[in-house]
Amino acid sequence: MLPGARMRVVLHPQRRTVEVQGRRPVRRLLAELGVLPGTAMVIRRDELLMDGEIVEDDDEIEIRAVISGGAP
Amino acid sequence: MKCTRCKQKPEVHLRAHNAAFCRPCYILYFRRQVERAIEHEKMFGREDGLLIAVSGGKDSLALWDVLIELGYRTTGLYLGLGIGEYSDASHDKAAAFAAARGVPLLVRSLALEGPGLAVPDVAGATRRAPCAACGAMKRHFFDAAAHEGGFDVLVTGHNLDDEAARLLGNVLRWQRDHLARQRPVLEPSHPKFVRKVKPLYLVSEYETAVYAFMRGIDYIVEECPNAAGATQLLYKDALNRLEAESPGTKLSFVKEWVRTTQTLFTQPDRDVPGECQQCGMPAYGALCSFCSLVREVETRRERRVRRVPAAQGA
Numbered sequence: 216m217l218p219g220a221r222m223r224v225v226l227h228p229q230r231r232t233v234e235v236q237g238r239r240p241v242r243r244l245l246a247e248l249g250v251l252p253g254t255a256m257v258i259r260r261d262e263l264l265m266d267g268e269i270v271e272d273d274d275e276i277e278i279r280a281v282i283s284g285g286a287p
Numbered sequence: 288m289k290c291t292r293c294k295q296k297p298e299v300h301l302r303a304h305n306a307a308f309c310r311p312c313y314i315l316y317f318r319r320q321v322e323r324a325i326e327h328e329k330m331f332g333r334e335d336g337l338l339i340a341v342s343g344g345k346d347s348l349a350l351w352d353v354l355i356e357l358g359y360r361t362t363g364l365y366l367g368l369g370i371g372e373y374s375d376a377s378h379d380k381a382a383a384f385a386a387a388r389g390v391p392l393l394v395r396s397l398a399l400e401g402p403g404l405a406v407p408d409v410a411g412a413t414r415r416a417p418c419a420a421c422g423a424m425k426r427h428f429f430d431a432a433a434h435e436g437g438f439d440v441l442v443t444g445h446n447l448d449d450e451a452a453r454l455l456g457n458v459l460r461w462q463r464d465h466l467a468r469q470r471p472v473l474e475p476s477h478p479k480f481v482r483k484v485k486p487l488y489l490v491s492e493y494e495t496a497v498y499a500f501m502r503g504i505d506y507i508v509e510e511c512p513n514a515a516g517a518t519q520l521l522y523k524d525a526l527n528r529l530e531a532e533s534p535g536t537k538l539s540f541v542k543e544w545v546r547t548t549q550t551l552f553t554q555p556d557r558d559v560p561g562e563c564q565q566c567g568m569p570a571y572g573a574l575c576s577f578c579s580l581v582r583e584v585e586t587r588r589e590r591r592v593r594r595v596p597a598a599q600g601a
Contacts, residue, residue, distance in 0.1 A: 228510050251527045251528065251530075251531050252302070252531050253302065253303075253527065253531065253534075254493070254527050256493070256496055256497060256500060262298065263298045263299055263500065263501075265299065265307070267288070279500075279508060280508075280510075281493050281495075281496035282492060282510075282520065282527075283344055283345070283346070283492065283510060283511075283514070
């Protein structure tokens with residue numbers, strides 16, 4: 216691993232990108248980003264990640280919100 | 288943790304159901320959940336012609352995909368709301384979905400129905416919240432398209448989160464007439480209405496999003512630009528906070544509402560609706576709510592036109 220390599224996390228639909236350093240479980244990553252469990256899918260490559268799975272430096276992660284709404 | 292069904296490595300954990308699934312088992316599970324709701328609530332049968340209201344979002348496209356896979360006779364209906372690039376993109380998603388599966392898609396556009404009828408224009412002219420104007424217009428065009436097309440059932444993609452948020456809003460204000468109509472199946476009150484059903488009413492939006500993702504459905508991820516600040520999103524956030532602490536809260540809220548409580552609310556005695564003098568669709572007054580809205584837009588526009596020359600002449 217390259218020194219200083221970081222995990223790149225893209226949040227949709229905000230189209231915001233943040234960089235995070237260090238291994239951690241998905242549930243901790245979500246908590247750090249203020250995302251409630253069950254309100255977003257966590258995607259690495261073409262795979263969904265569950266709360267207990269570990270993400271780490273060099274990973275490209277997409278956090279895709281699932282909430283929609285407005286009109287009844 | 289293992290897949291609840293096949294014991295392989297799971298990809299999704301549903302805390303409300305205390306279950307986990309790998310991809311193939313999740314797809315089967317999700318379809319079975321939808322099928323069970325259709326059967327349990329007697330929503331429709333194989334012989335019925337179904338009109339599916341599609342927005343290009345995850346819920347309506349996931350639902351349409353399930354109904355196609357289950358072998359139902361489906362036609363999609365996309366209503367262009369005139370919300371700039373968002374509407375263009377959502378139309379493209381719905382059209383691509385239909386083309387890839389070879390299923391019919393009817394397309395209507397508010398902007399082509401009359402001047403000033405795009406959602407932002409109506410909301411601006413009438414000073415209504417965009418979501419309120421949007422909801423009224425959608426209901427009219429969905430009802431009219433179902434009647435004109437001779438469909439048996441109008442199917443919408445309202446999910447558990449939508450129903451829980453709506454229920455919370457109705458309870459907070461004790462809106463008895465709204466509570467009387469909040470059911471997964473709404474029978475028609477007039478020959479020009481068709482039955483309306485919500486087969487996703489017990490599956491969360493997380494579950495529909497996961498199904499859409501696993502099936503490779505290309506849906507619009509962007510939020511409607513008008514939804515920011517909508518009350519429904521506030522209720523959803525409150526419910527998601529409860530759900531995070533106590534998984535299954537939303538499911539039991541809606542499920543028990545339908546099972547034990549909804550029938551306690553009856554619709555207030557209202558006459559059978561007549562027909563709108565303008566469009567002929569069912570109405571309780573001279574005009575249906577959509578035509579009343581159109582008239583309001585026209586009246587305000589005429590007032591504005593009259594005011595401009597007066598101001599110019601001053």
